[in-house]
Structures are given as structure tokens and as C-alpha cells.
Amino acid sequence: MKFQYLTLEDKPLFDQFFRARRYENAHYNFTNLFMWRTVYHIQWALEGDFLCVKAYWEGEHFFLPPFGPEQGLADVIQKMLDHAEEQNFPFMLQGMEKYMMEWLEKIKPNYFEYSAERDNYDYVYLSKELIELKGRKFHNKKNHVNSFRKTYENYQYVPMTVEMTKQCIEFMTEWCNERGCVKGDSIDCERNAIVEAMNNFTVLGFQGGAIFIDGKMIGFTFGELSNDDTAVIHVEKGRLEYKGVYGVINQEFCAHNWQHIEYINREEDMGIEGLRKAKESYHPVKMIEKYSATIK
Secondary structure: OOOEEOOHHHHHHHHHHHHHOOOOOOOOOHHHHHHOOOOOOOEEEEEOOEEEEEEEEOOEEEEOOOEOOOOOHHHHHHHHHHHHHHOOOOOEEEEEOHHHHHHHHHHOOOOEEEEEOHHHOEEEEEHHHHHHOOOHHHHHHHHHHHHHHHHOOOOEEEEOOHHHHHHHHHHHHHHHHHOOOOOOOHHHHHHHHHHHHHHOHHHHOOEEEEEEEOOEEEEEEEEEEEEOOEEEEEEEEEOOOOOOHHHHHHHHHHHHHOOOOOEEEOOOOOOOHHHHHHHHOOOOOEEEOOEEEEEO
């Protein structure tokens, strides 16, 4: 297998594969892979009708499941197994949706061991509920949003433009410094990933928006369609001193950009307790389960 590092010029090819069938995993889109490509050392190869992606993180090599049809899967999985052996790293598939395990079992029964990646499950919500915040279950959320609007009556929500990306980058520099980030740590990696996205806003084609108070950006977000009925939110950042800003920017972005879309995928909680609590508090209607596969 001849792997090469991901570049911006690869977007049309990746888009072609991601649109060829329905994927629900939030990471199965070019923007996500591109903005994190340096951190995860993302490489790709074409093998017949399949797009193969491999990555490296915290001393561990892994593949994403090959993108393509069920027919021919046995051959490409064998090539991936051979590649791992040749390169002397343990074979691992990560981020598999549930049906992919069924495919693997058909071609190699009882060969793989599967593990649920609970920290990487995606949270999916009804767009209508995130916009309207109706009912008892959203009572506290609505109160926080209303309190923000009452406190900051002059706030503005502004759809993202290429001219705003510089402000988003400056925002992330301040965000990083406030958290004492060190070069190469997780906070710095996240900042760099977002900067990558902002620097390529036009080509990547995602949508976004920001909250301003007296001309100062206090929060921003961006995302894109991941399939015909679901939008994925890649990033949401706010200044914590403005209580309620996260609730407001979430509601505004959905109302302005995703009112016609049924579902909103707000990605995973990474096992962070506070983030899990926050995502659960918005009452997901489903979770996108993800699994890993290793050789028994």
C-alpha cells in the first residue's frame, strides 16, 4: 500500500467517497480529517474501489475503516493487515460504525476482537429541539439563554465570513494563552487544528457564526452537512465570563443555518466528565456508537 499525507488538494476525492454512502460518524468528513491531519499524522491510499486512511496518535498506529462498497472488502482488509505486519505495528481499526463489525465478521469470522469506544460516541440531537428549547427538559437551558439576552441586549450574531476568520484565530490565541497551553499539548493541538480550518475557510466550505458584544467576539462556532439529514458541529468556543454564551451560540447557529436539517451531531465528549454532562443535558435523541477492532 502506498500511503501519502493528506493535503487540501485531496478534498474532491474524499468528498466523493464520503458522499457515496451514508456515514454517521462525525469524523468521516474532509474538514475534520484536514484540520487534525498534522496532529494525527493522517495518510491515505487508494486500493481499488476503497479509500484507506491511517493515523498515528500517542504512540499508536491505527486505521479508519476502509471507505467503499461491501463487495471487495475482504481483499482490502487483507492488504491493511499485511501493511501493518510489514510496518511492524499491531493492526487496529478505530471509529467503526456498528454495521462495519457485521461486515468484518462475514469476511473473517471470529478473527477480530471488538471494543466499544464510549468516549468517542457522537451525540445527535433534533435540530428543532435545539432551536426552540421547548418543554420542561429544556427549562434550565432556556433560562440561561434568556438571561444572557437580557444581560447583553446589544449582542449580535453574525454569520461567518472569510473576513472574520482572522478574529477567530486571534480568539483562539487568547483562549490558548488563558489556559496556559504549552506547545504540543492538547490545548495547543486544538488551537492549531482550528487555525488550520480558519486559514482554509473558503476551500473547506464549512459554515459558521459568531457572537459579538460592542464589536468584541465572545464566541464562535462552525460546522457543515455530514449527510442528507444531519449537520455536524466541528467547533464551539466561547468566553466563559459571558455566562450563557454557549447556549446562545448553539441556538443561533442552528436557527440561522440548520433550521431545514433534522439532526445535529455535536460530536463526542472524549471522556471529559464536564463535557459529557453538558452534552447529555441537551437530551440527545441518539448516540452514534463507535467500535475498534484488533486481532484476537
